[in-house]
Amino acid sequence: MPKQVDHEQRRVQIAEALQRLTTRAGLEGVSLRQVAAEAGLSMGSVQHYFRTKDEMLRYALEHRHKLRSERITAKVLAEGPPTPRSILRACLVEMLPRDPDSEADFLIGVAYFIRAVADPAMAKAFGEGMPELLAFFAGQVREAQQAGDVPASADPETEASLLWAIADSQGSEILMGHRTPAQAVSTVDYYLDRLFTP
């Protein structure tokens, strides 16, 4: 189905243009016209794929998640046989803004958060990916418990929320220059050291 692939490529092209334009100044100043120009497409073509900036933003976020998953998988596999700890560590570290690329990723999340605070429909859409991610984290914790690497007393669902909180909050602190990426990574390792105490 070459036609289908082409549509998908066009959406990615638009999402990436939006991401390049969404800097620290946020989404508010970005117009559909600018996105079209940045993507090298006509306004009509952009509007064929996305009706609103919010739709575009949502797609950009999903696209970013997909790329990140691929990067995490590649990274974990490159380190040798994956373990729950190496998988969780890679997920958390990958979420942190550590270089221009990961900062751009984090900023798309911030843009989404800003819209979600103002708009319950956006908040709902933003939240749709959360249960899946948290369930994945909880599953890794559970697997480590079965292997005897995490105490049976740990609650996998609460651990998943804590792991998310660490990367989420520290990512914001890095963005504001209150914390260095190295400090944030060392906090992630500190937390994992304590969690993975048989």
Next chain:
Amino acid sequence: MPKQVDHEQRRVQIAEALQRLTTRAGLEGVSLRQVAAEAGLSMGSVQHYFRTKDEMLRYALEHRHKLRSERITAKVLAEGPPTPRSILRACLVEMLPRDPDSEADFLIGVAYFIRAVADPAMAKAFGEGMPELLAFFAGQVREAQQAGDVPASADPETEASLLWAIADSQGSEILMGHRTPAQAVSTVDYYLDRLFTP
């Protein structure tokens, strides 16, 4: 010095007007004119105290922190002799948006965060209160270690960052309706249970 007190009251009056106007829609739509009307003051009077919305926002944030500290102190003392654990718990729970008042407080923080992401000067100002707060948290952990209530292996500074992260990230999740206040409070207790393991 009655004159001095009057100036301070005027600033509080303006800060509270700004806070009432800063809803989920954020600061962007709020004009100095609206703040003046909401505070029942003239534009000139507001401009005498604050040159920009950002100055006002900063003052509102400091004012909010002061009120929160007073509430936390009152709450902790009402529960009996304060302990590091009761103090830390009160600080974290008080940060979470649990009712319209604490939600308004959290939203002022979000408004500040949104500005700070776009503006390094705002980020720097926002970050000025952080070391003091983190040092306070670390001090409580250290005190608990000396009393034998927290393992000596815990690192007080890293614990302070983790405690902040839990309240910060979960507050955002509550705001977006992804998490209930009760779930967030129970996550705080879960974390403190593990930290306070002699």
